[in-house]
Amino acid sequence: MSEINKVVLAYSGGLDTSVILKWLQDNYQCEVVTFTADIGQGEEVEPARKKAVSLGIKPENIYIDDLREEFVRDFVFPMFRANAIYEGEYLLGTSIARPLIAKRQIEIANRVGADAVSHGCTGKGNDQVRFELGYYALKPDVKVIAPWREWDLLSREKLLNYAEANGIDISNKRNGGSPYSMDANLLHISYEGTVLEDPAREPEESMWLWTTSPENAPNEAEYVELEYAGGDIVAINGHAMSPAAVLTELNRLGNKHGIGRLDLVENRYVGMKSRGCYETPGGTIMLKAHRAIESITLDREVAHLKDELMPKYANLIYTGYWWAPERKMMQQMIDASQASVNGWVRLKLYKGGVYVVGRDSADSLFDARIATFDEDGGAYNHADAAGFIRLNALRMRIAAHHRQLKK
Amino acid sequence: MSEINKVVLAYSGGLDTSVILKWLQDNYQCEVVTFTADIGQGEEVEPARKKAVSLGIKPENIYIDDLREEFVRDFVFPMFRANAIYEGEYLLGTSIARPLIAKRQIEIANRVGADAVSHGCTGKGNDQVRFELGYYALKPDVKVIAPWREWDLLSREKLLNYAEANGIDISNKRNGGSPYSMDANLLHISYEGTVLEDPAREPEESMWLWTTSPENAPNEAEYVELEYAGGDIVAINGHAMSPAAVLTELNRLGNKHGIGRLDLVENRYVGMKSRGCYETPGGTIMLKAHRAIESITLDREVAHLKDELMPKYANLIYTGYWWAPERKMMQQMIDASQASVNGWVRLKLYKGGVYVVGRDSADSLFDARIATFDEDGGAYNHADAAGFIRLNALRMRIAAHHRQLKK
């Protein structure tokens, strides 16, 4: 075990990270600095302060930040510019929050002169990778403490016993708490574990915490109009909004209309398949809308190039390489493509569905004059198509001709 | 105008191709062979025989084929093995039917000794390309007659006048008929033209011919279980079915539950953007289900490789390169990946939505023993993750270290 002087812990205020806090003090005899972020997980962050104090953390070592605007502006929005989806389905809700927390932890570590950082992720998941790749990329010589990979508190029982023995409140934990392992932020909430570990079995309705079920969603559809500038949503139904306000409002709409539930089996970076359920109400709306505004404002080949690179980009985010140079390099290309992605998209929301029903833009490349079935006044010469086809077919004709000759 | 002896015309029996039939006889003084295929467009094909006869076609020159099984087995199913989507949305319903018709036309041309083929596509669309690339790839020296690129009947009025003058029935056409340009087959029905040429405007409910609107769909969800073998659906709810029967049944379910409507602006191969509306009820269900069965049966990197190549594959089909060697080469790789894609997927269908609620397979690579949050008896060594992360981070640590030294 290496020598540690001061460690910055990503601290939620919950049971697990409280146990980690104590365990760090005990095992490393080091000063612990706690960092708690509001990234829109929907829980108060201030209670974490009292809890940290009660566990012996000095007030000046307690950091609590509201990162919601930064989260959406600098992480969620750039990712949606790429139409990123992992394995055809997953909107990367957990993945995209980790690099921000890692970055802030390192900033604090630099400020307080800490030589280590720590998190509460298990040794089987993706999140440990996402946090630690961020740590190492931003502070190459930092020491990383991942208690779940080091300690022996590997069963729930042992953890609770340790907590009790160390004066950590475990009321309502012995026989309660959620059966799921959950993660939440302004983009999504996720569920894993227990009964979900059988992919053949449908999750219970009660599991879903954010969205109304499609069945209980309003019987009347609702229309919403999103305004885009530079690939990002800047107004909803005519009201200009900050990035976090945009996502908050889209979540409200999505939750109301039962939008964004997902049940899937995904491939983790550490090598196994894992079943997860996700609610991404606002994100589901944004993906659909962003493709719609791009459909009229992006050049075809630019759009296709983005599509071809998207799986790689999504994979980089899923596996934790937000701070890697190749992600930044791809982002530069993606961002460059978005200059013309301006205009509006109108959507219909109804019982789990998001339907594009209109889109327009001053930068639209849709040219009714040319697209029309009616006469176009010579804007398009039909005869051109014959040459276009014949030359595109030439290599196949030559090959077919040779095959015939060989027979 | 080149010398033509005999031409095989893709003949629907409708007004446009009847006019073409007549025009071919008049302009090329050649024998016309008609070919009418049932690919599930939902209209009777036999009436085309009477019509052809009435336009002077010899009975032995009339070919009418039911290609529904071949269409689904050899074209639709292979394409769905690739999870093909064009521009993030379009399920390629029109595109995938063209290569089959082209192939059959060429087979007939070879049998009857025709030196030319003809179709009724306009000079602005993708379909002319898809047909003709197929023709040229399969019969390199064939002559292609595309009347819409040659004649002067470019307005509706001129066309109707020509028809009337040539004894072609135009009752119900002068002031009637659909305002949309439509295409249908067992996979989908599409709408283009007229009011759709304004992408800002929502299509009227009356346009959609196949699906119930989500609003009018049943208030109760329906569950359906699909069984896969080698990447294809072989049974629904326990009943073994042929490929065409599978798609027919999924269309029935999708239509009933309002599934598969799509309104988009796409980029045509000939260079302009175009607005289209599509109903792909069964296909929408199949795409979702296929991803689900792959999620437990495919290796991660195989799945990712498929995802990275998918846009290119979809583009090949969209642009008409089904018979090109690169499409066949990709298909071989895709098909090879499907050997293990066996098992079942359970879906919930509700008011426009398709939700995966369960999946299992004897070939499942989901390993509950390793994926579990509980203790796994040593199947997975948590400590391995530390080394995994540290080596994956190494290049970024070295770079960050150098940046620090340079400051």
Place this chain on the structure above:
Amino acid sequence: MSEINKVVLAYSGGLDTSVILKWLQDNYQCEVVTFTADIGQGEEVEPARKKAVSLGIKPENIYIDDLREEFVRDFVFPMFRANAIYEGEYLLGTSIARPLIAKRQIEIANRVGADAVSHGCTGKGNDQVRFELGYYALKPDVKVIAPWREWDLLSREKLLNYAEANGIDISNKRNGGSPYSMDANLLHISYEGTVLEDPAREPEESMWLWTTSPENAPNEAEYVELEYAGGDIVAINGHAMSPAAVLTELNRLGNKHGIGRLDLVENRYVGMKSRGCYETPGGTIMLKAHRAIESITLDREVAHLKDELMPKYANLIYTGYWWAPERKMMQQMIDASQASVNGWVRLKLYKGGVYVVGRDSADSLFDARIATFDEDGGAYNHADAAGFIRLNALRMRIAAHHRQLKK
């Protein structure tokens, strides 16, 4: 034939474009503006002025520009940042010059108020595409006149007769001139046609005009040191040089040492295969050196991403899409990667070969401390590799385990 008022012709001063000049005057009764560029083809450009005057062009309608610096700085160097090679071999020497000429022609057309542009490319080659895609991208409503696709002077004999009849000097042309169709600029010279049309046959030594044969090259190797800044060569053997001077000097060295001959069969954009021979002395040196400087200054994944995109980028240039948005978008990503590509590379040149023998950089990511076989003082933990390998193998182990269970 459409109405033309004024046309800007890419005019070399040679026989073919002189005939075109005359033919344009005759056929279109339009004013002709000539444009002659020095892009390093190695021929004087001023004689073109006298020739143009003699063919009736007004002095103010004659444009002659030295574009060598712009060519290398804005076209050749950006392309080499991408390590672009077409079909594994071709360094794109002809392709990269076309977009510059097209751009300059359009600039002149805009200045003189011309409504058309014209070039001397045949209807079978890539160059017509490269020119015209540039024209259309930069001036969408320009009229393009491609005489070789329009006129009937398709044999050498007819062309010479037309020239003679119109007072164009054809001395030394009847039974002389090169048997090859050639193109040259500061980056390369190419040969096509006649005996080369048999790919089985070796070209004669006398064909190669620029390079000494490897056999006749000096018996002593020569060392040269190239200095890079931002991915471009800025100095040779310690002497700072402009882009065009760099390429001129590398050509001198390459020609002397027999470097850069290439004999290949390539796939043209218009669909056929074509045999070409190329001399790219300086470019061959640059490609090798650029990879070497990148090898120590680029992150691994950035380099791999560049490699994966390179074929697409090279294809865009080969097919004439320099001015297309997708090329520009890729360029932004490529250029962004080059900020750290600084340092020097030492090469050995010997009888056709270019050998990298040393490279270093203040931005080097080569870390001798970690790369060493000797003890590294703990910079690298060998044990990390075990976990790295085990997690990378996990998916394959799970799959193999399942295969064993199924047996």
Place this chain on the structure above:
Amino acid sequence: MSEINKVVLAYSGGLDTSVILKWLQDNYQCEVVTFTADIGQGEEVEPARKKAVSLGIKPENIYIDDLREEFVRDFVFPMFRANAIYEGEYLLGTSIARPLIAKRQIEIANRVGADAVSHGCTGKGNDQVRFELGYYALKPDVKVIAPWREWDLLSREKLLNYAEANGIDISNKRNGGSPYSMDANLLHISYEGTVLEDPAREPEESMWLWTTSPENAPNEAEYVELEYAGGDIVAINGHAMSPAAVLTELNRLGNKHGIGRLDLVENRYVGMKSRGCYETPGGTIMLKAHRAIESITLDREVAHLKDELMPKYANLIYTGYWWAPERKMMQQMIDASQASVNGWVRLKLYKGGVYVVGRDSADSLFDARIATFDEDGGAYNHADAAGFIRLNALRMRIAAHHRQLKK
């Protein structure tokens, strides 16, 4: 340390693996089975038997195989079908041998009932990964012993002392032996370490063991003709040969003419950059020739697809994923493309250079009738190019037009 019963060691007979052999016996008290392969490294393998016996290995536990034919036929040739190059330069000589050795070790482990395998690779290199990914993919529960990651014999001195103390012959080792870490097989020989760890410094001429220097190579060029069937070389200068004989003969030719030296800095899978020098005489010839035969026999888009996938394929081999499903899936596609890759290529070899001077094939898609500059009797219609270009330009024209309108 886990319980081991029997271990199969990849045994070269050299000092390092002899020490490992002894160390395995000592530390694991287990039975050791040695496996020595002739993969063309150029050293006798039989002496390894005597050495193994002298170290106490039972004769029935000694496996010595000549794998040269299998190596070239099933590993080298398939890889060359892909034109695989890592990072633009490296021909993967070391990488491609590892999966074969791993496979054979596992076969032996299964036959003798061993529960473990072991190799002599260090903890910093790629080879440990390549071996172990192979082991795990083929025998998922095998135990892997990597002594260099476990023991404390990390300096040369300690190793020699351990050897001496255990009766292993170290004559000529104390102050002798090569200063380089080397690897050799029928495809190549490599050098790493010591003075090479400064990438700025040119290696000494004496380092290169296989090839004549270009300077000392014959002053006369030599021509060689290679015959291909299905993408593989089957005859040289008219003599049919087995795969290993082909590579042996090409090595002879390459060595004689100074072909295939390479000095580079590469990115290792474990995260650091490393300098290596390579001699790949026959492989360098094969790569050039394979591209040439493909240039006339492959469809353009098939060739381009192969080029786009090549970096990924090469990376898979470099990083040790030969036995992974995604490599096999890609191989199926690559192999499928090679059916038409038949014919011959003539090369000129001269002082380090390989020049293609001719190629022909009964499957050639080069069509002189169409490629010619002379009249082609109507095989190609020049006018087609105008439409081809105009439609390819259409999206750019529309965009440019909109930009003009917005000004």
